[in-house]
Amino acid sequence: MDGNTITREELYEEVWSTPVSRLAPRYNLSDVGFAKLCRRCNIPLPPRGHWAKLEAGQKIDRTPLPKVEDEGEIRVHVPDPAEAAMKEKARMEVEAREAQLPKIEVAETLRGCHQLVSTTNDAFQGARKRDDGLLHSPEGSQLSLLVSREQLRRSLLVMSALLKAFESLGHKVSAGPKIEINGHSVTLSIREATVKVEEEFDVSKESIEGRYDFFSERKRKKQVPSGMLTVAVPEAEAYWASGCRRQWKDTKTQQIENCLNSIVAGVLAIAEKKLEHELKEKQEAIRKAEDAKLQRQQAAERAKKREEQKQEQQKLQGLLAQASDLKHSREIREFIIYVRQAHESQGTRIDVDSELGKYLAWAELQADRLDPAINSPKTILDEVIPDESSFPSYRRW
Known part of the structure; x- marks a missing residue:
């Protein structure tokens, strides 16, 4: 098995060797979610009382793993040890912070509620219902609420208790709501879940295509409010908030009114994570700026060295050229001496006006020209004559 x-067969072996209550957290799932995963993959689970019987020393046969057509791998999220440790550390920090907070109570009436709650309550009085029964957020609302008319009062009471709790801890609260903590804002929202139900309707009275269809009453599915609320912190969805709790939901055994201390502690933890993240970003920006500066300095030094190297190479090429010219100059002089001596050995004299005499005079001029120690006049060979392509062309109109 890799990380995902x-x-x-592997999951079947784990299910029958480790209780679901200990196995599910490894896959970042609840017990119910893990059981659904097994049922979806047609993996049998141990029956009730299985582990107690094992502890008692009883021998129990496993339910065989059924064969399926597609034996492909199951994709699951397996948190790595570092991620799991981070979440556990965050959980312990929140619990410690929660233990230090005074008990937060929800008022029984909206009288004396937080000003943002009072303003929002007034704005929601004329709010229209959506198709799913939840209320459209009206203009003038100061809070992020998406709830039904039946859960509006309850949502406002919960939000008022939370906002007052944050203010009692010295944190500024503004529309949104936004809670300012150490110069950084964290937002809150309350949402009501919807559920799918069936309702009966008369097809003869309502036709999607605008026609009358005289049939008996039929059933259709629609979304309706569930009465179950969730308090969420949108910032917790960010990657830097890994390990922080994102939301608190109503359950069959607990309502969000009993989670207010946990919510406040969780928001404080998220704000702390946000501060740490921004500090890391600033440090990273400083590091990148310093790296860029160092790279520019190193690039300038390399450019300087390349220029020095280029100049040194040019000097060397000049030296080699002069050495080559000197060699050629000496070879030409040796050639001139050789020709003169050859003629003298034959008893002939080279006339300066003869073709050979003129050629040897020209050769001496070239030897002087190539000799680095002699400052000889330039010849046509030293002139730089521009190529025709460097001159503009003129057309006759």
């Missing part, structure tokens, strides 16, 4: 996949 597991075979049915």
Whole structure:
């Protein structure tokens, strides 16, 4: 198994060797979610009382793993040890912070509620319902609420208790709501979940295509408010808030009114994470700026060295050229001496006006020209004559 996949056989072995209550957290799932995963993959779970019987020393046969057509790997999210440790540390910090907070109570009436709650309550009085029964957020609302008319009062009471709790801790609260903590804002929202139900309607009275269809009453599915509220912190969705709790929901055994201390502690933890993240970003920006500065300095030094190297190479090329010219100059002089001596050995004299005499005079001029120690006049060979392509062309109109 890698970090994201597991075979049915591997999961089957784990299910029958470790209780679901201990196995589910490894896959970042609840007990119910893990059981659904097993059922979806047709993996049998141990029956009730299985682990107690094992502890008692009883021998129990496993339910065989059924064969399926597709034995492909199952994709699951397996948190790595570092991620799990981070979440556990965040959980312990929130619990410690929560233990230090005074008990937060929800008032029984909206009288004396927070000003943002009072303003929002007034704005929602004329709010229209959506198709799913939740209220459209009206103009003038100061809070992020998406709830039904039946859960509006309850949502406002919860929000008022939270906002007052944050203010009692010295944090500024503004529309949104935004809670200012150490110069950084964290927002809150309350949402009501919807559920799918069936309702009966008369097809003869309502036709999607605008026609009358005389049939008996039929059923259709629609979304309706569930009465179950969730308090969420949008900032917790950010990658830097890994390990922080994102939301608190109503359950069958607990309502969000009993989670207010946990919510406040969780928001404080998220604000702290946000501060740490921004500090890291600033440090990273400083580091990148310093790296860029160092790279520019190093680039300038390399450019300087390249220029020095280029100049040194040019000097060397000049030296080699002069050495080559000197060699050629000496070879030409030796050639001139050789020709003169050859003629003298034959008893002939080279006339300066003869073709050979003129050629040898020209050769001496070239030897002087190539000799670095002699400052000889320039010849046509030293002139730089521009190529025709460097001159503009003129057309006759």
